[in-house]
Amino acid sequence: MGCEQIIAGTGQPVKPHVHACLKTKTKRRGTLIGEALTLQELEKRYDKAIAVNGVSLTIRAGEFLSILGPSGSGKTTLLTMIAGFESPSSGQIMIGRRDVTYMAPNKRNIGMVFQRYALFPHLTAAANIAFPLRMRRINETLVRRKVEAALAQVHLDGYGDRYPHQLSGGQQQRVAVARAIIFEPPVLLMDEPLGALDKKLRETLQLEIKGLQQRLGATVVYVTHDQEEALTMSDRVAVVANGRLAQVGSPLELYRSPVSAFVGDFIGRMNFLEAGYLGRENGNHMVRLRGGNVVATAPAEDEVNPFPLGQTVSVAVRPERLSLAPHGRDRGAILTGTVDAAVFAGSFFLFFVRTQSGDDSLLQIQMPVGHVAASFRRGDLVDVIAESNALRLFANLEA
Structure with a gap:
């Protein structure tokens, strides 16, 4: 050879x-x-x-x-x-x-x-x-x-x-x-x-x-x-x-499965929502989102110790695991906000939603191109829905 x-x-x-x-x-x-x-x-x-x-x-x-x-x-x-x-x-x-x-x-x-x-x-x-x-x-x-x-x-x-x-x-x-x-x-x-x-x-x-x-x-x-x-x-x-x-x-x-808020923030797009820790319920970590509802989250792998009740924590979620619905149409909404901008990116729409959290934060939501996504316009009042097990819990945004 x-x-x-x-x-x-x-x-x-x-x-x-x-x-x-x-x-x-x-x-x-x-x-x-x-x-x-x-x-x-x-x-x-x-x-x-x-x-x-x-x-x-x-x-x-x-x-x-x-x-x-x-x-x-x-x-x-x-x-x-x-x-x-x-x-x-x-x-x-x-x-x-x-x-x-x-x-x-x-x-x-x-x-x-x-x-x-x-x-x-x-x-x-x-x-x-x-x-x-x-x-x-x-x-x-x-x-x-x-x-x-x-x-x-x-x-x-x-x-x-x-x-x-x-x-x-x-x-x-x-x-x-x-x-x-x-x-x-x-x-x-x-x-x-x-x-x-x-x-x-x-x-x-x-x-x-x-x-x-x-x-x-x-x-x-x-x-x-x-x-x-x-x-x-x-x-x-x-x-x-x-x-x-x-x-x-x-x-x-x-x-x-990022093990810290830093990794989650550095790898791809990630939304971080401020919340107060409420304790465990049925094996889940319960938090109240600032300006939103009480939701269940899973902890990051390195967060083995429970947080003190009332501690401010960060809830992380990827934009593609969120979707929008007209306000009042979905009882499972985690937040309510107003569409600030809608960007067409070819295969998906990227929405920027200003939440009612009081800090003027913008949430990114990525939805596939279709009739539902195309119907939302700037200024629309919308509810934000998260997929099951999409929310992850971190202590803070430090590395």
């Missing part, structure tokens, strides 16, 4: 491409190139400031994990410590069975893709891609064959002789990805690699990067502040706040 590659998990050969021929030995059937990455109590201090605070995380071999968080949350510092550009103040970093905590970056065998591409301007696309192989003194015939395959893999056939300034932003990023993976690193780090691209191109490259990662079986750690990007591409997402892990889980878990 020579330098043909076995597609992981299928046993089917494919023609040589970006990863097919680097090693002298042919890969065994079903073998992935990725290795597990383990972070143990990782910490980074700058004088008295703590950028990363006690992060422990195991990323499985072949997994695509995104580190998601707002600016200043510590996500990029975490990535640079994995890459070796920053030394941790304490803790341990393992790639497979290798302790790389204080190993030089060039010894870690890690691929890296940056937001600004970091291509050599004086080298052609082909020479940029070939650079990691030539640094490893790979046979030149093999280098040329690998580079040709890599260009095809990232849809840049015929572009090898062009210089970075002759390529578009998306093409430059494809070159950067090909350069990062051509030497078959067990771990590939990506630091907001699509942040400089327009929305349509970004969405296209998201699918290409994810598809490439799945075919190769590489372990990917992907830093982003874009929630939609993280949910689209990842097997799991690690949400970071104030240097700590706020929650780690699948995109669906984070969206449906």
Whole structure:
């Protein structure tokens, strides 16, 4: 079979491409190139400031994990410590069975893709891609064959002789990805690699990067502040706040079952309603919404202790789990309000409803396009209805 590659998990050969021929030995059937990455109590201090605070995380071999968080949350510092550009103040970093905590970056065998591409301007696309192989003194015939395959893999056939300034932003990023993976690193780090691209191109490259990662079986750690990007591409997402892990889980878990108000607010759209805690009833937590009715909610997973009676709490609900009805038509309404704006978004209407809570808060309600949704107009008095088990209870909005 020579330098043909076995597609992981299928046993089917494919023609040589970006990863097919680097090693002298042919890969065994079903073998992935990725290795597990383990972070143990990782910490980074700058004088008295703590950028990363006690992060422990195991990323499985072949997994695509995104580190998601707002600016200043510590996500990029975490990535640079994995890459070796920053030394941790304490803790341990393992790639497979290798302790790389204080190993030089060039010894870690890690691929890296940056937001600004970091291509050599004086080298052609082909020479940029070939650079990691030539640094490893790979046979030149093999280098040329690998580079040709890599260009095809990232849809840049015929572009090898062009210089970075002759390529578009998306093409430059494809070159950067090909350069990062051509030497078959067990771990590939990506630091907001699509942040400089327009929305349509970004969405296209998201699918290409994810598809490439799945075919190769590489372990990917992907830093982003874009929630939609993280949910689209990842097997799991690690949400970071104030240097700590706020929650780690699948995109669906984070969206449906956030463990804190911060995670719920950061992942997708979320409404927060102020309420007073009334106690438990039939296993449910009962609250009285400000300006609304008494409703039953489920607690967040980390809220194991009951709240004191009368404590002010936050009730969270996704816009798509709410609907509107003309005032007085539905006895199950949780709130009454006035339609402040109605936005047509193609497949759904997004309504902004000013509630009667006394604080002029606006509630977002997302309803599918149809006769009922289209009938509501600005100024209409409406009742807000929540789906069963849609309301979640949190102590506050802190991370």
